[in-house]
Amino acid sequence: MSTIDYSDKIPNNVNLSEDRTLQRALEQWQPNYLKWWDDMGPDGSQNFDVYLRTAVSVDPQGWAQFGHVKMPDYRWGIFLNPAEQDRKIHFGDHKGEAAWQDIPGEYRANLRRIIVTQGDTEPASVEQQRHLGLTCPSQYDLRNLFQVNVEEGRHLWAMVYLLHKYFGKDGREEGEALLERNSGNADNPRILEAFNEETPDWLSFFMFTYFTDRDGKFQLCALAESSFDPLARTTKFMLTEEAHHMFVGESGVSRVINRTCQVMNELKTDDPAKLRAAGVIDLPTIQRYLNFHFSVTIDLFGADESSNAATFYSTGLKGRYEEGKRADDHQLRGQFYKVLNVQNGQLVEKEVPMLNALNEVLRDDYIKDSIGGVERWNKVIEKAGIPVRLTVPHKAFHRNIGLLKGVKVAPDGRVISESEWAANRDNWLPSEGDRAFVASLMGRVVDPGKFANWIAPPVMGINRQPVDFEYVRFG
Numbered sequence: 001m002s003t004i005d006y007s008d009k010i011p012n013n014v015n016l017s018e019d020r021t022l023q024r025a026l027e028q029w030q031p032n033y034l035k036w037w038d039d040m041g042p043d044g045s046q047n048f049d050v051y052l053r054t055a056v057s058v059d060p061q062g063w064a065q066f067g068h069v070k071m072p073d074y075r076w077g078i079f080l081n082p083a084e085q086d087r088k089i090h091f092g093d094h095k096g097e098a099a100w101q102d103i104p105g106e107y108r109a110n111l112r113r114i115i116v117t118q119g120d121t122e123p124a125s126v127e128q129q130r131h132l133g134l135t136c137p138s139q140y141d142l143r144n145l146f147q148v149n150v151e152e153g154r155h156l157w158a159m160v161y162l163l164h165k166y167f168g169k170d171g172r173e174e175g176e177a178l179l180e181r182n183s184g185n186a187d188n189p190r191i192l193e194a195f196n197e198e199t200p201d202w203l204s205f206f207m208f209t210y211f212t213d214r215d216g217k218f219q220l221c222a223l224a225e226s227s228f229d230p231l232a233r234t235t236k237f238m239l240t241e242e243a244h245h246m247f248v249g250e251s252g253v254s255r256v257i258n259r260t261c262q263v264m265n266e267l268k269t270d271d272p273a274k275l276r277a278a279g280v281i282d283l284p285t286i287q288r289y290l291n292f293h294f295s296v297t298i299d300l301f302g303a304d305e306s307s308n309a310a311t312f313y314s315t316g317l318k319g320r321y322e323e324g325k326r327a328d329d330h331q332l333r334g335q336f337y338k339v340l341n342v343q344n345g346q347l348v349e350k351e352v353p354m355l356n357a358l359n360e361v362l363r364d365d366y367i368k369d370s371i372g373g374v375e376r377w378n379k380v381i382e383k384a385g386i387p388v389r390l391t392v393p394h395k396a397f398h399r400n401i402g403l404l405k406g407v408k409v410a411p412d413g414r415v416i417s418e419s420e421w422a423a424n425r426d427n428w429l430p431s432e433g434d435r436a437f438v439a440s441l442m443g444r445v446v447d448p449g450k451f452a453n454w455i456a457p458p459v460m461g462i463n464r465q466p467v468d469f470e471y472v473r474f475g
């Protein structure tokens with residue numbers, strides 16, 4: 001079960017060859033996927049040999065093999081974690097019953113929606129990042145970008161497999177539609193707002209992989225609890241890939257900060273203009289990018305009060321983060337949770353039924369988790385002897401969904417007037433000038449072991465290779 005069959009046209013560990021109808025359907029989707037990769041995948045990179053990891057098993061130890069491959073030849077496939085014997089549903093109204101190996105008719109529509117929404121984010125991020133290779137700060141970073149991209153492509157495969165196998169004709173149509181929507185397309189955009197934003201520069205990319213791929217982690221963790229066993233098993237394996245994406249983000253931002261602090265100490269200044277003139281990104285600009293990506297990402301968890309969230313939980317489709325580790329009744333009826341609301345110009349807590357607040361519960365778990373990395377970034381600044389600290393903004397800052405939508409709140413959580421917002425907007429979120437400055441730093445550095453001036457080299461290379469290893473051969 002854990003070993004992957006690479007003799008099939010579509011690598012898999014689900015005995016695909018025993019289900020001819022499904023195999024044929026996926027083999028028909030495969031060329032459309034490759035066409036999408038060609039049109040919308042990493043720009044101008046089809047002939048590069050990239051040092052990528054490929055899954056060879058789903059064992060926790062040594063599931064990956066590394067080697068140079070052309071990305072269009074990457075062995076995208078279908079990998080599920082092994083089935084847990086006699087797995088039981090452990091939350092919601094069906095708690096204690098056997099996990100479903102097929103989809104109960106009454107939950108078909110909701111499960112389809114959940115799978116399509118998750119699936120849509122995967123190719124969306126590839127599209128958002130498709131031009132970044134042209135301005136990479138090093139070969140090492142270029143390779144990491146491409147690794148993230150091919151794995152997001154594989155995550156799309158994971159969701160399309162479920163759609164094809166369990167949803168018949170509807171599922172096949174959804175599979176096609178996932179290749180037809182495009183990030184930022186005016187007529188046929190991606191489903192979620194944050195996935196229609198551009199990722200215009202590498203600071204945005206690192207912030208995106210730190211904050212937004214972490215949203216991916218939390219959504220996948222919630223789905224890994226699902227009563228629908230194939231969804232739980234596929235998302236568990238996706239999580240092992242997701243960990244690298246967040247590493248790329250956390251270490252990327254950390255290296256940017258490290259380089260900035262070096263130059264601050266060399267020049268003995270914290271003046272953004274002098275630092276910019278020296279070609280590094282000043283800490284206030286990094287804080288504004290952080291504010292932007294954090295606030296846009298926490299919107300992805302949805303409205304603070306949501307009857308859909310209650311339904312998804314009660315019917316056993318989507319659990320909480322680490323559902324199994326929680327010591328409550330896992331049904332949550334008659335329990336309450338606090339969400340934020342605005343009353344008379346003040347943020348006030350409001351108690352709502354816990355079931356309706358599960359988006360907020362997941363958002364709060366996410367916020368706790370994302371603060372950890374920000375504290376590690378602060379250690380870098382502290383080590384350099386600089387008194388500045390980065391912070392995540394208040395969760396009501398710059399929100400665009402639910403009760404807080406459009407309310408003007410400062411990063412410190414004060415509700416403010418429109419005019420105070422307007423006067424400070426460019427202190428709190430990246431201004432056009434900030435974005436233009438960061439864009440001006442984006443060159444293309446591809447000599448092995450060389451790094452752009454605005455970012456420090458990593459502490460070590462990928463898969464124990466040296467930092468100056470030839471991670472990408474340009475052919």
Ligand SMILES: [Fe+2]
Nearest residue numbers: 122152155216
């Ligand atoms: Fe993903």
Ligand SMILES: [Fe+2]
Nearest residue numbers: 213216242245
């Ligand atoms: Fe990811």
